[in-house]
Amino acid sequence: MSNRIPEELLTRIQQENDIVDVVSDYVQLKKQGRNYSGLCPFHNEKTPSFSVSPEKQIFHCFGCGKGGNMFTFIMESEGITFQEAAIRLAEQSHLPIGDLKVAQSPTNEPYDANNQTDDTHAMIEAHALVSQLYHYILTSTEEGTEALNYLHDRGLNDEVIRQFNIGFAPKSWELVTAFLEKRDFDQHVMIDAGLLARRDDGNAVDRFRERIMFPITNDRGQTIAFSGRLLPGVEGPKYLNSPETALFNKRETLFNFANVRKEIRQTKAVTVFEGFMDVIAASQAGITNGVASMGTALTPEHISKLKRVTNRVIVCYDGDSAGLNATYKAVQLLQEARGMQVKIISLPEKLDPDEYIQTKGVVAFKDFYEQQQIEWPLFLMRYLSLATDLSQADEVAHYVEQVLTEINRIENPIEKEVYLAELNQRTQIDKAVLRQQLAQRQPQPQYEEFAFQPQEQRLVKRTALDKLERFIIRMMLKDTHFFDQAQQKFEQQSLVFYHDDYQAMYTYLLPYYLEGHPADVSQFLLNVKDERVKDLIVAMEMEEMPDAEELDIDECCSQLTKLQQVQDFKRLKQAQIDAINANDSEQVRTISLAIIAKKRALDRL
Structure with missing residues (x-):
């Protein structure tokens, strides 16, 4: 059986898949101009800095620097090899993979997402x-x-x-x-x-x-x-x-998550149930975005997994006291994760979702699901009232204190009024008094909104030479005709890139184009073995391309030669200063002669 992925299959995989769809199974994306953005799945961040380009079929995070094509993304997300990522994408596209098999690890170490034995x-x-x-x-x-x-x-x-x-x-x-x-x-x-x-x-x-x-x-x-x-x-x-094993960790496993990632993305929400039977029954009732934890309370690991695909969570736990307690703890944990918009469904008669469907039917459950979603402050009022004697002044005071703390977090004044009215109904305390108590409070920190505003790339002060070389290499990546012209000039004039990173990119590009490949950055990245160079290419490609309508290759090469000479001249001048400070007269004499020669060369340009 073969482990080598045929080039034709890789091309077909890229043709049959769109990187936006691939990434959207893991990251909640929102359109931002020509690109899509969201929270990076590879590091913790509060403001989205992760960007996906459908035009170039690449992704890049301006925060942690990771980037690449769809294969890279799957490899990084799942901790798998290139072969595994390619085979998975091929199977998802129903492309025949022949006798390919996943490369096996030669080690015998315990299971790790990055090292399957x-x-x-x-x-x-x-x-x-x-x-x-x-x-x-x-x-x-x-x-x-x-x-x-x-x-x-x-x-x-x-x-x-x-x-x-x-x-x-x-x-x-x-x-x-x-x-x-x-x-x-x-x-x-x-x-x-x-x-x-x-x-x-x-x-x-x-x-x-x-x-x-x-x-x-x-x-x-x-x-x-x-x-x-x-x-x-x-x-x-x-x-x-099953017991916890090298494969199975309850704190990290969500029942049905793999099956509903696309559904979550389409509905822009996930429903969290307590048990897998609730998920299955709800799915049959038409609620097809459900997941459940496996015999454990909701964990930060679960929430981190959910946050990658949505910021809207509907908690639908059992209606008995244990279910209400679990709901209270789960929602508190979701709020601590920040940026999560949470709705709660409290089922009546102490029923769980599966029981509700069995006793009242799928239509009744779906109607209840759609019409009885409530916000956290209202749930909190109901939940706290179960353990509060509202006929006792001290308990009422404590109850009001807890509820006002949550109401104070709300920015929308209309929503505040709605919850104050509900609190008034439950406690019979005059709304004016409640407003006064609310006004006396210091503003509370607001839960951060999940705003899709990609972080600006850190500004780098580039020299004129760096800008020109960057422009030339980007044009080479974009246009095979330009590459052919530039390569001819480079050979005729013995030109090289002054900066090693651009020279490395050129070195990878040369055989790629000579083999007849198209100007396709995503496909080109498959041929780049140096991960650092790969990340630099992706970061560069996510930048806006300078205007090149009146591009002249001869002028580019002429300017490149001149700016490289200027850079060498500056380097020699600095070396001369260092030699003078070191009292190295012989080195000063040698560098000074080199400076004179370089100056004459510049004058001839």
């Missing part, structure tokens, strides 16, 4: 096979009939069962064990992966039995774990999740 690849492959096995048993065998009927009774149809690849683990200690052993998977690795467990006698057995199986995927859509639900009447814990 043979063992972790085996774990991922095994999870994919077992997931298919479980799904087949559920949908196509007599052993799965009871579980399938149960799911149908819960209101799940065959389409959603297929969409989420739900399966069934039958009552067997060795079905999966034998299945994996037959395919030569190492038992020790499969135990580490959480697919098998070890008995007291040392033998490996299936971890999951008599359970409906829900696959859990990573951000790439690869199955990395399972959550198994017991059938009614079977003894044992209702839910059993």
Whole structure:
């Protein structure tokens, strides 16, 4: 099997994919002139400095300096190799990849997003096979009939069962064990992966039995774990999740995130549920932008993941006291992340979303979802009132204090009035008194808005020579005809770029154009091996191009020669000063002669 990506396939991949679409699966982008901008996914920032050029098919962050084409972005985002990034983009575009395979790491280090080992690849492959096995048993065998009927009774149809690849683990200690052993998977690795467990006698057995199986995927859509639900009447814990492994970390994993990134981008919002059954039921009800944490509260890692694709979050947790407490903690955490716009849905009758859909139907749930989204201050009033005796003056005072703190954060005066009116209704305190209390407060820091205003590139004071060389190399990148003319002049006059970075770019460009490639920066970057030079090219290409309507290649080369001589002259003058300060008379004499020769050369230009 081959690991080399054919050049024709790389070209097809770039033709079939748009970098804006690729990046938008990870970053919330907004149109800014000819480009798109958003928060950089590679470093923490509050003001967007990340820019994507659809015209040139490149990205660049003016904050951390990372840049490149769509392949680079996938590699940096996922911590994978170039081969893996290319194969993934090809598969997403339904392009045939023949006998290509992902290059394997030769190391045996623990799993790392930047260093997948043979063992972790085996774990991922095994999870994919077992997931298919479980799904087949559920949908196509007599052993799965009871579980399938149960799911149908819960209101799940065959389409959603297929969409989420739900399966069934039958009552067997060795079905999966034998299945994996037959395919030569190492038992020790499969135990580490959480697919098998070890008995007291040392033998490996299936971890999951008599359970409906829900696959859990990573951000790439690869199955990395399972959550198994017991059938009614079977003894044992209702839910059993895979243990945390080299692949599966609950603090970082969001159920269904890989599947709904595009939906989140289209709806410009994500709905966060408490459990994966809520996500599945809501999806069938038409709420298709849902995710859920895996048996843990919402974490900063989860929020960081969500913030890459949207700043609008709808929290829809259970309606019981535990769900309300979880909502309170989750929203506080979301507000600490800054820039997040949060809406809350509090379900009535202590129901969770799945129960609400079962008892009241999908239409009722969707209507409630769309019409009952409330802001944080209103939720806070309701939540705090559950633990407050509003007939006691001291408790009322504390209650009002907490609510006014949140109202004071709001800038819109109309919204303030709405919440003051609600507070008046709940406490019977005169609105004038509430306004007075609010006015006495010092202005509170506002939660920073997610404003799409890319940071200006740091201004660099460039010499005339630097500007000219930069202009010439950019014209070479833009126009093959200009490159041909310039290259001919460079050879005739033995010209080189004074600055090493531009000379390096030219050195990469020369074979690229000689092989007949077009003037395409994104494609050219595939041939640049030096990461530093690659970043410099991208940063340069994101700048506005100077006007070149009356460009004369002879004049450019003439000016280049002159400015290089001037630069050399300045360098010699500084060296002369250094030699004088060092009392090095011999060096002063040598440099002075060189200065005279350089001065004569300049006079002839």
